[in-house]
Amino acid sequence: xxxxxxxxxxxxxxxxxxxxxxxxxxxxxxxxxxxxxxxxxxxxxxxxxxxxxxxxxxxxxxxxxxxxxxxxxxxxxxxxxxxxxxxxxxxxxxxxxxxxxxxxxxxxxxxxxxxxxxxxxxxxxxxxxxxxxxxxxxxxxxxxxxxxxxxxxxxxxxxxxxxxxxxxxxxxxxxxxxxxxxxxxxxxxxxxxxxxxxxxxxx
Amino acid sequence: xxxxxxxxxxxxxxxxxxxxxxxxxxxxxxxxxxxxxxxxxxxxxxxxxxxxxxxxxxxxxxxxxxxxxxxxxxxxxxxxxxxxxxxxxxxxxxxxxxxxxxxxxxxxxxxxxxxxxxxxxxxxxxxxxxxxxxxxxxxxxxxxxxxxxxxxxxxxxxxxxxxxxxxxxxxxxxxxxxxxxxxxxxxxxxxxxxxxxxxxxxx
DNA sequence: CAACTATTTAAAAAGCTTTTTATCTCAAGT
DNA sequence: ACTTGAGATAAAAAGCTTTTTAAATAGTTG
Numbered sequence: 001x002x003x004x005x006x007x008x009x010x011x012x013x014x015x016x017x018x019x020x021x022x023x024x025x026x027x028x029x030x031x032x033x034x035x036x037x038x039x040x041x042x043x044x045x046x047x048x049x050x051x052x053x054x055x056x057x058x059x060x061x062x063x064x065x066x067x068x069x070x071x072x073x074x075x076x077x078x079x080x081x082x083x084x085x086x087x088x089x090x091x092x093x094x095x096x097x098x099x100x101x102x103x104x105x106x107x108x109x110x111x112x113x114x115x116x117x118x119x120x121x122x123x124x125x126x127x128x129x130x131x132x133x134x135x136x137x138x139x140x141x142x143x144x145x146x147x148x149x150x151x152x153x154x155x156x157x158x159x160x161x162x163x164x165x166x167x168x169x170x171x172x173x174x175x176x177x178x179x180x181x182x183x184x185x186x187x188x189x190x191x192x193x194x195x196x197x198x199x200x201x202x203x
Numbered sequence: 204x205x206x207x208x209x210x211x212x213x214x215x216x217x218x219x220x221x222x223x224x225x226x227x228x229x230x231x232x233x234x235x236x237x238x239x240x241x242x243x244x245x246x247x248x249x250x251x252x253x254x255x256x257x258x259x260x261x262x263x264x265x266x267x268x269x270x271x272x273x274x275x276x277x278x279x280x281x282x283x284x285x286x287x288x289x290x291x292x293x294x295x296x297x298x299x300x301x302x303x304x305x306x307x308x309x310x311x312x313x314x315x316x317x318x319x320x321x322x323x324x325x326x327x328x329x330x331x332x333x334x335x336x337x338x339x340x341x342x343x344x345x346x347x348x349x350x351x352x353x354x355x356x357x358x359x360x361x362x363x364x365x366x367x368x369x370x371x372x373x374x375x376x377x378x379x380x381x382x383x384x385x386x387x388x389x390x391x392x393x394x395x396x397x398x399x400x401x402x403x404x405x406x
Numbered sequence: 407c408a409a410c411t412a413t414t415t416a417a418a419a420a421g422c423t424t425t426t427t428a429t430c431t432c433a434a435g436t
Numbered sequence: 437a438c439t440t441g442a443g444a445t446a447a448a449a450a451g452c453t454t455t456t457t458a459a460a461t462a463g464t465t466g
Contacts, residue, residue: 023427025426025427026427028448059423059449061449071426072426078450080448081449082447082448083448084425084426085425120448122427123427125428148431151443151444152444155444163446165445166429166445167429168429168430174428174429174444176447226414228414232460258411258412264412264461279463283461286414287460288413320460322460354419354455356457366457367456367458379415
């Protein structure tokens with residue numbers, strides 16, 4: 001499509017302006033090995049650069065937090081981990097490298113390349129700072145829940161992409177459940193268009 | 204009936220294959236005496252081979268557990284007991300012998316032969332590992348209850364023999380309420396035939 | 407006269423435990 | 437007044453608990 005047609009199209013259907021900031025990326029990792037959590041705990045507990053917690057009677061995973069990059073992880077004896085707190089997929093990979101180094105120091109044998117799967121992306125954002133009439137939105141949005149006395153945000157379950165958005169009167173939002181940044185953008189755009197269609201914006 | 208006719212019969216009506224393992228036999232016992240539970244508790248509490256518990260304000264029976272055979276019993280001041288955890292009727296009898304010995308050491312006079320009545324047999328089993336369509340089974344089985352969100356098994360109340368079976372999608376089952384091993388077999392066979400008739404098996 | 411107290415046992419699904427993160431409202435405690 | 441925490445959302449990991457069924461026993465409570 002030639003550029004002049006694209007420009008004309010954009011003029012006819014101006015893009016809805018919005019903002020998105022990825023706040024948390026959760027990933028599951030498989031190191032294809034087994035880990036002695038008791039030894040790991042005893043060895044790492046004295047390291048001031050780390051936070052380590054292990055209470056198998058309440059939770060089977062060992063909690064390990066590192067500072068660079070600032071990431072938390074749940075380490076399981078099966079060799080699988082869960083990383084949380086990353087601000088990007090790239091940061092998840094850096095985190096895996098660091099966690100792997102630490103686990104090797106406690107005697108864990110890691111030969112294969114770790115399998116990394118992003119399981120959830122949480123993002124905050126806004127619809128160009130336009131405030132929302134949540135009562136009206138709750139009335140017209142399918143699969144929405146709005147109980148302000150329980151929680152101030154409207155809970156909106158989007159089918160495609162399969163995500164959940166928390167919409168606030170201020171026009172701010174939280175999107176969770178996405179597996180890629182693209183899905184986050186699509187979720188916010190779809191929701192923005194729908195809110196516009198049902199005239200849920202105050203202006 | 205001559206063997207050749209038996210063989211021919213078996214060929215015409217091949218036995219449905221299934222498995223049964225008795226997991227728990229519950230029996231009530233009457234020692235025809237009275238038992239001082241406070242004395243029994245104080246005397247037996249120091250024996251490391253036994254587990255003893257007695258809280259009359261919450262339950263009137265004294266709880267006594269032995270290791271050989273591994274059986275638990277509820278002992279009442281009336282001289283009656285309830286044995287649970289046995290894997291066979293024979294094991295119940297061994298349990299009564301051991302329990303009797305222990306109760307004599309705490310001053311209980313036992314002259315008559317104990318009356319032993321098997322009250323319930325619990326068994327696990329399978330229908331030759333054939334998986335079941337529980338939705339279909341629930342539709343056609345009389346006296347059946349199936350609420351997967353509450354419990355994954357279908358509850359089937361058999362009239363003859365009067366038992367209750369828990370049927371699972373995997374083809375595994377639990378039979379309870381029977382008073383003899385024969386009743387367990389009959390219950391499983393009857394249920395197997397019925398499930399076959401209503402085509403509840405996936406293959 | 408039920409229903410609860412307590413004991414045992416299998417099945418399997420679902421729910422809880424923990425971690426992270428933004429958002430906003432209301433409550434309690436400093 | 438001011439801060440903190442809980443309320444709701446998603447996702448993974450793995451271990452535990454709850455759910456259901458039957459039966460006897462014998463106290464208490466509704």
